[in-house]
Amino acid sequence: MITQLKLKSFAAFTELDIDFSPGINIIIGENGTGKTQLLKAILALSGPEARAANAGELLARKLCRLYHPLTGQVGELRRAGTRGDAILKATFSQGQEVTARFNGTATQAKVSVDGGQAPASTFIPTKEVLSLVRGLTAEQPDQHTIERIFDDGYLELAKQLIKVGAEDLDAKVQLDPRFASIMPRLVNLIGGRYELHEGRFCFQPGAYVEKLGKSSAAAKAAQSFQDSTLRFVPSKSPLLSSGMTAEGFRKIGVLQRLLSNGSLNPGTSGPLLWDEPESNLNPKLMKDLVQVLLELARNGQQVILATHDYVLLKWFDLLMDKGEGDQVRFHVLSRDPDTGQVHRDSMDDYRAIEPNAIADTFNELTKEQVARKMGSLGK
Helix, strand or coil: CEEEEEEEEECCEEEEEEECCCCEEEEEECCCCCHHHHHHHHHHHCCHHHHCCCHHHHHHHHHHHHHCCCCCCHHHHECCCCCCCEEEEEEECCCCEEEEEECCCCCCCEEEEECCCCCCCEEECCCCCHHHHHHHCCCCCCHHHHHHHCCHHHHHHHHHHCCCCCCCHHHHHHHCHHHHHHHHHHHHHHCEEEEEECCEEEEEEEEEEEEECCCCCHHHCCHHHCCEEEEEEECCCCCEEHHHCCHHHHHHHHHHHHHHCCCCCCCCCCCEEEECCCCCCCHHHHHHHHHHHHHHHHCCCCEEEECCCHHHHHHHHHHCCHHHCCCEEEEEEEECCCCCCEEEEEECCHHHCCCCHHHHHHHHHHHHHHHHHHHHHCC
């Protein structure tokens, strides 16, 4: 997991230091304060490019593929109007450090690494990817066109999604208590699961149900399972193309797939970076999604997400349980109106967030609704 990120003269940031919780980290702030840029910096610094023999060249290319500067040169990512090199530095939980620096005309970065390889991050972008996988991973794609449309965050995720996973997912659910508490909740939340068929994702309607008796695989599980097993039972409805399902379901399906094939393995995998998980998601689903993310964190998965949504924020505030070891840290990015610099404030108490533009907007909406109601009553 990542413990600290430092950015200087890079993209939206003149200077930023941020210490991450090993559990859940929520980044909030108005548009243009660099939330997505921060997530992508973590993705780049935790990737294999930073530890390659030609790291300076590969990491510079990675940054350009993530941020798409107009010139195609990494030097353009140095913040205009600042002095000195752009510096990106990440520190990880096992003491590993990765530092990259470059000036405004650079085509490569200078990279220094201390310690071994930290686990790579998993990045889920704002737009869903399941319905795009067939095109992004085609055998003979127009790669130049694809790279002009999609940044590396989308391409990396597509490759992770098509990774072959467990042959018997039901047995995995039985044998691993982490999956018994997470996977059925995800699947039942959207009424089925996404499966890879001939290079494309399809949706199999169904649900996890508790059944009596043990299968041979489940018989190896802990005695506490007794005589009941959780099994996925497909409905009689036919398979659906992923594009025929709701986009909000497809976003949850990405998390389901990453867990199913082992790309995301709580306790061993790197940070889960999720940009606006609430996008196109029915607010009714957010409580269950928050419960899943909390359960992932309880099993050792670091989560770093960026959001604009009050409902999502409030569910974290209401559902976190310190008795369960929950650690939720809020990081607020705000831009100084005079200098244009982005500042960061972090707190472990939702009520201490200041400024909280999301809550303020929600409160303003509530006041307006009350005022209109009172006005109509007075007529």
